[in-house]
Amino acid sequence: MEAAHSAKRYSIVAMVFHWVIAVAVIVNWRLAEAAEHASDAEKAAIFGNHKALGITILLLTLARLAWRLTHPVPPLTGVASWERILARSVHVIFYVMLIGLPLGGWLANSYYGSGVDVFGIFTLPALPVGPDKEAGKAIFDLHATGGEIVIYLVGLHILGGLKHTFFDKNGGIFRMLPFGKVPD
Template sequence: MALHWLLAIGVIAQWRLAVAGENAASEAAGREIMGNHFSLGVVVLLLALARLAWRLVQPNPPLASHLAGWERWLARATHTLFYVLLIAMPLAGWYAMSKYGNGVDVFGVVSLPALPVASDPEGAGRIFELHAAAGVALLVVTAIHVLGTLKHTLVDRDGNLFRMLPFGRPKA
């Protein structure tokens, strides 16, 4: 549960940092903001890997029996896409930075070295374009996830939301 909410906060912060970095008043300010974006990306990657490891040893509770087939499929698809995107996006960012010849500084605490790849600024730019497209896909998947939660809370009133909240009790 904690990993879920930390990842949710991380994704929202990443989105806002990316937008702020792209719209910064100066190039220096943009670099500083994007430095925080890169740092938080490493944290998101570690959280996503921790959540995936947790899921491998502690499987999700079964989906509610009243769910329609399409709801079950959509729930599994969105969760799979979350893992794929939350792992692939930070790795792609690190790979692109490496193609510029740069590592990733993580909040001044640790620095990930550049990956051993050939310098290719043009290729790095293309990777960052894919990274941005994946960011849009992540926002779409997040919106679908939130809409599903709202449906279960406001329409079905099945208490499904309480499975992921630290307070309250699921409907019996």
């Protein structure tokens, strides 16, 4: 991509982070939903994958945030100031949630005396907190509510991208894809 063209789009690295994290978040939401409706034997295995993917999302999000802080993002042009404020707010909330939810899940597990196995590659030990099943349950409840908020934000984010692409015709989605037209 030429310099003027790429200035309207996110970098390829940012695009990869975006789409991998997006798919991982949706898969992790579906894992949590599946675990809630599974038998006890299946539930533990499904939640094990949910926890491992959550830690993976945390690591990817931290890497993405580091990338974003060290690489310029394309300017958000041709949108109303309220849309710019909403977009920035949603992005900040995404980062807070994508870091806070896995940390909260790890903390809740720690209150039950458990670490988090990450796909058999490594295990995060339980955090140094004493056993407190009530605190663990309360954090898991907040974690579930936070997960619902993230899914609503994903929906809002998708609707915003579609609005900008198809109604405003300013190339909204194509800023995060290596193809398609982003108008000048």
